[in-house]
Amino acid sequence: MDFTDVNLPGGIRLEGSWRRDAVLRPLAGRDEVFLLQQGSALSPAARTTAVLARCLCRIGPVSTITAEIARSLSIGDREALLLHLRRLTLGEKMSCVFRCPACAEKLDLELEVSELLLAPYAHASDVHETSVRFNDASYRVRFRLPNGADQERAATLVASAPQSATELILQHCVQEIVDEQTGEPVQPVPAPVADALADKMAELDPQAEILLDQRCPACGAPFQTPFDIADYFYQEICGRESELHREIHLLAFHYHWSERDILRLTRRGRLRYLDLISAQLSESRPQ
Numbered sequence: 001m002d003f004t005d006v007n008l009p010g011g012i013r014l015e016g017s018w019r020r021d022a023v024l025r026p027l028a029g030r031d032e033v034f035l036l037q038q039g040s041a042l043s044p045a046a047r048t049t050a051v052l053a054r055c056l057c058r059i060g061p062v063s064t065i066t067a068e069i070a071r072s073l074s075i076g077d078r079e080a081l082l083l084h085l086r087r088l089t090l091g092e093k094m095s096c097v098f099r100c101p102a103c104a105e106k107l108d109l110e111l112e113v114s115e116l117l118l119a120p121y122a123h124a125s126d127v128h129e130t131s132v133r134f135n136d137a138s139y140r141v142r143f144r145l146p147n148g149a150d151q152e153r154a155a156t157l158v159a160s161a162p163q164s165a166t167e168l169i170l171q172h173c174v175q176e177i178v179d180e181q182t183g184e185p186v187q188p189v190p191a192p193v194a195d196a197l198a199d200k201m202a203e204l205d206p207q208a209e210i211l212l213d214q215r216c217p218a219c220g221a222p223f224q225t226p227f228d229i230a231d232y233f234y235q236e237i238c239g240r241e242s243e244l245h246r247e248i249h250l251l252a253f254h255y256h257w258s259e260r261d262i263l264r265l266t267r268r269g270r271l272r273y274l275d276l277i278s279a280q281l282s283e284s285r286p287q
Helices: 029-041 044-055 067-072 075-090 148-158 162-173 191-204 229-239 241-255 267-284
Strands: 004-014 017-024 056-059 093-099 106-112 128-134 137-143 174-179 210-215 222-227
Touching (some): 004 067, 017 075, 029 044, 029 229, 029 267, 044 056, 044 067, 044 075, 044 148, 044 229, 075 229, 106 210, 128 191, 137 191, 148 162, 162 174, 162 191, 229 241, 241 267
Antiparallel strands (some): 004 017, 017 056, 210 222
């Protein structure tokens, strides 16, 4: 099994210190089977938590990564880890298809994981503070960045009430709002404060949302489109189900290994043995 050192753009406080160093392994066959069999029953946020809890080997001094730790990572850190995981499992390049919102022209785009990963943020804190002013009012807000747990809580509301999902995230992330003129706490979160906080959170955790700037070659219209690595990677794994079964069959047929043993291998490991089988078969063919 390959283990790779990676850096979190934001980081997390563990055992009293702020840590950005992590160790990640690629998906093994058993992880792919988990996604194929149980992934559709999970929300994208819960699926991300499950995959990270399986494939994260260490963060800082902590070598047992539970689902709780995976949930407590910021959204940007989770996105970065998924990008690293995709590169380790399937490679650097990603082929995508988008549609121009102006003329519906289909656009083929090849992305590279390294182009989407951001450098570590300048700040290293789990609590942030900002001032929000509108009209004659001024508020001081203490908050934390949204994490996987917030995403999971909000997942049930996104389809039916996206605004409620946003409010739920803010409710859990905002620790204190104080009217700077009176010194009194304020509840609920005023709408202008909520809007300003969403912008501030995006500024502090830019890896949380990947936006691609594009220009349509057909009509020339510029547009911006989001890239969802969690959904993209999951759909890739689902699209390779028959390929995984074929690999298991060939390795079991030629090496007489059990399915359990084969599923311990990563895709790269399986392909390495399949290349050896192919080379041996080619050498044994009569000339």
